[in-house]
Amino acid sequence: MIELHNVKKSYGDNTVLKNINLKVNDGEVVVIIGPSGSGKSTLLRQMNLLEQPTSGDVRVDGQIVSGKVKPEIVRKTHEKIGMVFQKFNLFPHYTVLENITHAPKKVRHLDKEDAEKLALHLLGQIGLIDKKDSYPASLSGGQQQRIAIIRALAMQPEVLLFDEPTSALDPEMVEEVLKVMKDLAKSGMTMVVVTHEMGFAKQVGDRVLFVDDGQILEEDTPEEIFSHAKEARTRSFISKILYT
């Protein structure tokens, strides 16, 4: 599905990713953990080309999509790979319904009726149909994030990337967002999630990657990595997120 080959990323002298090799398979849920500044968000952003690797390449379904490729290939990749952001990034000048239907109409060329039908169906699944005509500013963070998730889903992506989707939320709203994500994982969606939510990783994660200092230091199943990590750095990090 998505493959990173020897991906390096640096900004000037600052090397953020050292040498990343990674393959995300169809239907897999990959969880990325790591200290802040370790490069985990940058790693995620390479996958849908919001940032281009300095060297190495990114392949989607076997095709190289990074580097000097036609803009249309990058755009098509965006279309295949949805993304959910820490700060939701709903469009404040559109209603909830418009937020969800805009890209399906403009990019997938659905007609208005079909796009709205799809949006209402998705809104129904997260219990927010009554908010369809609201503007994002009038919604709670948890509601905005759930809408951001279905906005990405409305494009029917092959993979969804999540960049710390619950970090900007008040504690009481974390669960409602995680529930939507867990349901998605159970439905077979391919997901790559940067998060420190252990419960989520344990329940639906197939693989956990520990990223430290621009490298994938260790990867294993959630059970193994949370209870018997091989690397000392991993164990120390996991003990910190478990007991704070």
Added chain:
Amino acid sequence: MFENYSFLARYWSLFVKGVETTIELAVISIVFGLILGIILALMKRAKNWVIAILAKMYIGFIRDTPLLVQIYIVYIGLPIVTGMDIPDFMTGVVALTFYSAAYIAEIIRSGIESLPTGQSEAALSLGMSKRKVMTDIILPQAFKNILPALGNQFIGNVKDSSLVSVLGIADLMFAAQTVRGSTALGLQPMIVAALLYLVITWLLNIILSHIERRLKSSDRVA
């Protein structure tokens, strides 16, 4: 100063015509200035450095030279460049458009840059083309943020348009000068012009703050 306004009975229609022309100049130049301003703002942000530098040079030239000089350059240069006989009103419109576009470009650029990058990233990640991201997501939001500044520019255009009277365009300033010439009154016609300019800008302020309030409320209303 407060007497001898009887000339108004005879010349009021000149002032009315002048007000009309002034408003026409300001409206047409702000509309075309906005179009040219958007183009310049996008050029200045272009990856191609030649395009970016051209836009920078243009904006620098307009902002750092007097409008009156620019008006004469357009007045003399436009017929040479186009090889056509250009009506004075058109010359005034072109000069004011060129002038305000440079300022509007800077206003738009700051409006685009003040938006969080997450907005364009979210739009891109939905598969929208860069052009659609700009037209559907970035520009509408930027436009809303810069509306007060654009309003000020519009009011600036009303006032700056007085300079094109040197070309013989029958705007409000020209009306005042004409009346001065034919009545031998010094101050009074100018005071009438000043008051009329005040009324125009005052009305514009009211309309603009009304629009601003309406746009703001659309962010909140459920």
